[in-house]
Amino acid sequence: MNKKFHYFHIVDIRPWxxxxxxxxxxxxVRIVIWIQYKNSFLIFICLMSxxxxxxxxxxxVIRESLNQGFHYLDVINGLKIGIILFITSEVxxxxxxxxxxxxxxxxxxxxxxxxxxPFLINSFDPINIPLLNTIILLSSGVSITxxxxxxxxxxxxxxxxxxxxxxxxxxxxxxxxxxEYFQSEFSICDSIYGSVFFL
Numbered sequence: 001m002n003k004k005f006h007y008f009h010i011v012d013i014r015p016w017x018x019x020x021x022x023x024x025x026x027x028x029v030r031i032v033i034w035i036q037y038k039n040s041f042l043i044f045i046c047l048m049s050x051x052x053x054x055x056x057x058x059x060x061v062i063r064e065s066l067n068q069g070f071h072y073l074d075v076i077n078g079l080k081i082g083i084i085l086f087i088t089s090e091v092x093x094x095x096x097x098x099x100x101x102x103x104x105x106x107x108x109x110x111x112x113x114x115x116x117x118p119f120l121i122n123s124f125d126p127i128n129i130p131l132l133n134t135i136i137l138l139s140s141g142v143s144i145t146x147x148x149x150x151x152x153x154x155x156x157x158x159x160x161x162x163x164x165x166x167x168x169x170x171x172x173x174x175x176x177x178x179x180e181y182f183q184s185e186f187s188i189c190d191s192i193y194g195s196v197f198f199l
Contacts, residue, residue, distance in 0.1 A: 016057035023050045035188060097199065104192045111191070118191045129180045133173055140169035 027046040034040045065071040071079075105116045112118035124130055147162035181198065188198040 014057070014060060016053060016060065020050065020053045020057065023053055097196070100192075101196045104196065112193070117193050121190060121193050122185050123193070124180065124184070129176055133176050133180070136169050136173045136176070140166050140173065143169060 023046060027043070027050065030041075030043045030046055034043060104112075108114050108116045108118070117123045143162050143166040147159055147166060150158040150162055184197070186194045186197070188194050
């Protein structure tokens with residue numbers, strides 16, 4: 001059969017997309033079980049397996065690009081467009097998330113007593129953990145931007161330093177968010193306030 005030459009890399013069959021999708025699905029089921037029954041068994045194993053699968057998948061992509069030379073300009077442009085579309089979808093997700101929060105806050109309906117926060121909901125003081133988490137989140141954005149600029153000028157030490165700082169800030173943010181979740185006196189089932197808060 002006569003093969004036509006083109007600049008697009010046709011990927012060999014790999015197990016990573018199927019295994020990663022299955023891992024994300026199992027993790028989601030385990031989190032729902034944890035929220036409902038407080039049984040956190042296997043969540044750590046699911047997270048570790050997703051980290052390993054991501055590493056193996058990215059290792060294949062890097063090997064195809066650098067060692068095998070399969071990523072021509074059209075492939076690189078396709079990857080860039082994919083990242084742009086992913087970021088755009090995340091922006092719309094957060095816009096809809098904040099839209100639902102502000103809509104419920106500005107015009108609370110009869111189901112929650114026409115007050116915000118709803119009756120019997122003790123909300124958090126925004127000056128404590130929420131403010132600290134906002135500062136940490138913005139700081140991680142600054143440190144990853146610093147990492148990007150150091151990567152462009154090929155400064156390996158500062159690139160690794162700023163990336164490590166970003167990872168530490170991400171872990172710290174996640175720990176504080178977990179503390180806030182465990183300290184809450186309401187659950188995800190407590191009206192729109194609990195749903196939006198835990199989402």
